[in-house]
Amino acid sequence: MAGHKKVKNIGRKSLQWTTLILLAYMVIRLWINPNYIADFEAYCPFGGLQAFASFSVNNSLACSMAETQIFMGILLAIGIILFSKLFCSYICPVGTFTEWLGRIGDRFHVRYQIKGVADRLFRILKYALLFVTVYFTVTSSELFCKEYDPYYAIFTGFGSDVVFWMALTALAITILGAIFIRQFWCKYLCPLGALSNIFTNVIMFAAVMVAYLLLLYFGLKISWVWPLAIITVFGYLLEATRLKGWLFPVFKITRKEQSCINCNICDLACPMGLEIAHVDVIDHIDCHLCGDCIQACPVNNTLQINKKEWRWLPSVATVSLIAIGLFLATTIELPTINMRWGNDRQLATASIFSQSGIKSVKCYGSSVSFANKMKRVPGVLGVETFVKSHKVKVLYDPKKLDEEQIRKSIFTPGKTLLHRPPADIKEIAVVKMGVDKLFDSYDAFYFTQLLRQQKGVFGFSTRFGEPVKATIFFDSSAIQPSGLKQIIEQPTVTYRSRGKTYTKPIRFKVTDATDSLRFIKPQSFISSMFQPYNKIFNKYKTYRAQDLQIYQIAMPQALNPRFRRSMSLLVSHLSTDDFIVRFQTIYKERPYARIYFVRGKTDVEHIYRALTLPKLTVHYRGGKTGEVKNPFQFSEKGLVLKIGSKKTLSSK
Ligand code: SF4
Ligand code: SF4
Known part of the structure; x- marks a missing residue:
């Protein structure tokens, strides 16, 4: 068992600490500022390479992916081909964390190094994980690695993308593995480690991809799963049998035999437990050019990079690759x-x-x-x-x-009720205004938040125009159009959502407001705000008007859009009675439900019971039925109305 010797590798330590400090900054900022959106995957090259695969296959990017990750991923691949696994060595927080945890194992003499056949066999795990991760990312256009990634789980506090049991298992294996087995996660489980080693065997990778593209070019329809499977299988076989890359990486650690005093300090310093002291070139696939061996060697310039005094090269290359990646990400945007x-x-x-x-x-x-x-x-x-x-x-x-x-056609018109007008109000003021920068649903949301905070504003509707035309309904004794203009043109909007307060910048600009002021009845306001819901069923059109009656009952929840989505469930439930044939909402001074039923075949008590049952019976496509909680409340009894003396029925 080789122990780890503490080495002053300043370039590497600085980059590792910089990464950890930046992550800590993101966590602290997230705690103190609810408006801050922390993206802990923003710079992850593995996510970027998965997203790139998804983009190549589907012409689409994973939701949470942006150019930054993709360019980081591409530069990671270039970095590996040239310099080896610099990301693992200098940036990866899991690599840093497990390396430091391993020192606890060394201190208590419980850390072991898996060697021989077992070492080669265990390496298959990371390739299996790589295949599964890329497969599910490409098929779902979502980053599958988020579901189990211990790093992502910790920094997002086991957020919504994380599958708890998978991430907890991965975390436990990572921590215990790091203490008891040298670099267990990196060598045997990390899918990015597998991908990195595939890039070390870039000749194999390129040969498979060229063959695949040629077959596609000549018209063969072959799924992308085949090259993925072949590359992961070959990647594993090459790693397990050779434990080194083919020609690459270009830069490797070299040892000068003439000056070496065979002290073995380099072996002790190597975090990957590699044997350095008796080879001339370190071409082992696990070497990630960390340079700890160079720093630890007591004889100057005995360990070098490509036989040159380039000990600065890995740190400089890491920083340069990151800088190039960030530059490209800020200048190029790929379509989602x-x-x-x-x-x-x-x-x-x-x-x-x-x-x-x-x-x-x-x-x-x-x-x-x-x-x-x-x-x-x-x-x-x-x-x-x-x-x-x-x-x-x-x-x-x-x-x-x-x-x-x-x-x-991009614009979606809308109607929003903000406050119910008080019962004693006689008339409601209406003003039409053009509002610049009020275009998409986010703008409409901020616009809603602004007006909702103003007492006396009852609602608004929008329709397309340039600028968009907004009609605002309000109490003119509480606010005037000039006051509305002032509110709308505020530079920010502050609102609360799920217990947090948010402040967002807005840039609404009002044009042509005041000269259009008019007044309407409260009843007209309510009916103008809502599109009545109307469904006919159970052969409604086969009945004559005189065969039917209407049961009208107050339905306050019909004012709430959330409940409107459940109306189809209520309709499905009512349709169980063959003699209930139509459901409709109407908006007068109050909202009502109107239920049409066949005179003499069913009655109001039966309908009222059906409306107030704690569960609704819902009929799904394919003949299945199920039960859902009844979200509606009908506190009044309602009344029966007659239909006019029309001979035939319309569905309007
Ligand atoms: S051989 Fe040297 S450069 Fe490679 S991993 Fe070990 S200590 Fe780092
Ligand atoms: S630390 Fe330097 S001198 Fe000692 S064995 Fe390794 S290469 Fe040779």
């Missing part, structure tokens, strides 16, 4: 999705419309939603989204669409 559904002929003559500031396009999921929305617009042929800058590009047929129509 790049989807085309027009044919080649249409795409050849397509025009491109770009729009920035679409804050609701913020990840893969919202990008796909955006693409689905645009697919429904005749003449749109494809979209690209760029989540970092919240930019979208829309490819369209200029013969069928113009830019204004595209902007109109």
